[in-house]
Amino acid sequence: MTSPLHLLQHVFGYHAFRGEQAAIVDHLIGGGDALVLMPTGGGKSLCYQIPALARPGCGVVVSPLIALMQDQVDQLKELGVAAAFLNSTLSLEESREIEQAFLGGQLKLLYVAPERAVTPRFQRLLQQANIALFAIDEAHCVSQWGHDFRPEYLALSVLADAYPGIPRIALTATADHATQAEIIDKLRLESASQFVASFDRPNLRYTIVEKKTSKDQLLTFLRREHEGDSGIVYCLSRKRVEATAEWLRSKEIRALPYHAGLDADVRARNQNIFLREEGVVMVATIAFGMGIDKPDVRFVAHLDLPKSIENYYQETGRAGRDGLPADAWLAYGLNDVIQLTNMIEASGAPEEQKDVERRKLEAMLGLCETTACRRQTLLGYFGEEARPCGNCDNCLNPPQLTDMTEAARKALSCVYRTGNRFGVGHLVDVLQGKLTDKVREFMHQQVSTFGIGKELDEASWRAVFRQLLARGALRVSPEGHGGLELAEAAKPILRGEVPLYRRARIEKFHYHDKNAEFSTAEDRALWQALRVCRKQLADEQNVPAYVIFGDATLKEMVRFKPADHYEMGRITGVGDRKLEKYGDAFLKVIAANAASL
Structure with a gap:
């Protein structure tokens, strides 16, 4: 069996495991079940992808969104991994080809939607296949009182009885203690080892402001902090999404709308533009985002108060997945609280569930109103102790x-x-x-x-x-x-x-200087040249630019300026397949930049 570290380095291009990744991988390879809580961008996918490659058979990944499946399969194929997905976007013939490849042992990872996973047809397929493991992603969807409940997840408990010898791993980035207990109970993971990483995202800077003229406040934030960056703006209603996107376009910001009421083709086109192009701002309801794997989202802004800290944490977690600095910005007002409360009361849910939702909303409002460190308050909600971070609005600009x-x-x-x-x-x-x-x-x-x-x-x-x-x-x-x-x-x-x-504060902006990390004009020129090269290759492959290499990888190339394949192979994110496929193109750009000095 190929060692996990060898797979990490040669397939995925990372030098070493982070946090508890190595322990989780070893536990799964050994046949154990696991519940993994790890923040967005913390490397959850590797926790099941590497064991699936190391164990005989194919890893079956239950994933709730089509966008996530397609994105992860695109990235795995670029790494040379035999991966596929089964969902509603495929024709009957395409689905049958993938099913035959699955049964024939030609796949190492198969992604499937929960709705399909529990059908009798798919269950019969599973009984005939050689399965390495089951991975249940976004496992908080099993919680009936959670923020993303998917009833199909409840039926996944069948895997425990039907496949007792096959390891199962449930993963999520957002679960308080009650939701963790519900995941364990509903997915039959009582004997699973639990791996709980820190919920902290130190590269995210949290800023929460009182609403005055929210669109103007947003525009000021974008112009001063994130000119030309990719980002997401969340709104509570479809009408507000469309009005905000149109208004931003009138201010010469490239903004697109996304909500469930749009035509499916328009939604798909807008999402594709956001994933594949730089500098696009997606204005959306929470229908957009879960499972979006775009690593270079530099900000997530909320123009309305989220319903809970879980929602807020998950939505802000879509920024800065590459580990580089990013912003979580929120404008809230009293009317938000009243509107969300009215929605809870009018929901028709049982009184017990309404009470849970009221308490969650109160906690979210408490986070907005606190004068303490935002990060400390946020992590405290998930039962984690932390010191003041020095990088949120309350730390950088303490309120009077x-x-x-x-x-x-x-x-x-x-x-x-x-x-x-x-x-x-x-x-x-x-x-x-x-x-x-x-x-x-x-x-x-x-x-x-x-x-x-x-x-x-x-x-x-x-x-x-x-x-x-x-x-x-x-x-x-x-x-x-x-x-x-x-x-x-x-x-x-x-x-x-x-x-x-009462908190009183003059709003101040604390800039992320995009040029500060490049010490010379030559480095800045190389950075731009590498991005142009990446965009050309991505267009040729018909994939998003980050599937070729992420920003963090390009910045490491600027820093170390590799001169040959050996040195390029030591750059984080450059595995064997990508080195073979793209190494020469990027080495040529680096050499040309050096020759022009």
Whole structure:
């Protein structure tokens, strides 16, 4: 059997395993089952790809999205690995050819959608094939209370009984303790070894800002930080996706929309452009992204509040998969909280599930409102201790705290005096003493809180209400319409026993200087020349540029300037097949650059 390290170095082009990769690989090769929690970009795929190559037979990978399968199969084929996928994009004839190759032992990795994996036809195929292992990717999809529930995942428990001697590995980047327990239970992994890596993504910089004019705030962020970069902008609604993409295009930013309501051909074309071309911004609902393996996404921006920290973590994890610096930027406001709460209440889900979703939303709002290190708070949610990172907005630009305890008591009193049923806009009008038609209609000019808050502007009052929601002192009424009502945690604040502070900060930008890593103009010229070479080769092969080599590999070429095949083979990401296929082309570019000096 070829050793795992030899496969890592000669097939994948990496010098050494990272973290617990080696232990996971050895455990699987030895026939053990595993549950692996590892952050996006942490190298989850290698944990099952290398054992599949090392063990006799074919590794069967259950993957939930077509884009992920196609992307991974493209990359494996470039490495010289016999890989294929079975999904709805194939014709009947193409599917049968792949099935025959699978049965004939001609494949080392076969990717299949969960819907297909549990069909009687595929189960009969499995019974006839030589299987190296089963890998269940994005395993959090098994959680009925999770953020990406796929009912077909529940049926995958059949693998435990039907193939007791074949190792199974379940992998995910996002699972709190409850979801981990659900994965173990639903996939019958009680005896599996658990490998939990740090959830930290140190190359990501987290920035969370209060919404003012969110599109203008986004544009400023893109122009100052990410001119010409690839990135994703998430919006809550399809309408907002299309409006934002159109608006960005009007500002000469190459933006494309993506949501489930678009024609399938348009979605596929836009996704293909995003994967294959540089400098494209995809504006999308969360229908886009899970399984997108594009490593050079330099930012993920949210124009609306995510429903949970799990969602936020998974979506931001699509930035910087290559390990290079990237940004996670979020603009949020009070209306986001009310809209998401209304969606929870109107969902028709069981009350127990609604309660879980409410708590998850409260935790997400707490992350936005915290004055502590974002990374520390985020990792703490997943049960991981961390020190302040020095690389989030709260660390780089600490917020100034203003004591708002008295204002909070006024706000809570106003909610109570007006009957625990009105939205923030009306409550602010009452506090500021505005005689609007609605104030007159309900005679709220007669309540004791009318006009007691004239010292604060509307933005400040909204910040107070946001803090009270984050603290659990207020909740959005389950009756809908955005009304607020007092919660149990309001009592100590009303009694003056618990202080409340407002965060105030002047937004500052902390630039990623793209040229800082290149010490000379010659290095910058070489970097551009290598990218041109990569693009030409990618176009010839009809694959995304990163399938040839990622940015991190090209930057290592700039740094070390290999002069022959031996030196090129020592560059991270250059395995034997890619060295043979592309080595001469890139060596020629490096030599030409040196000759021009």
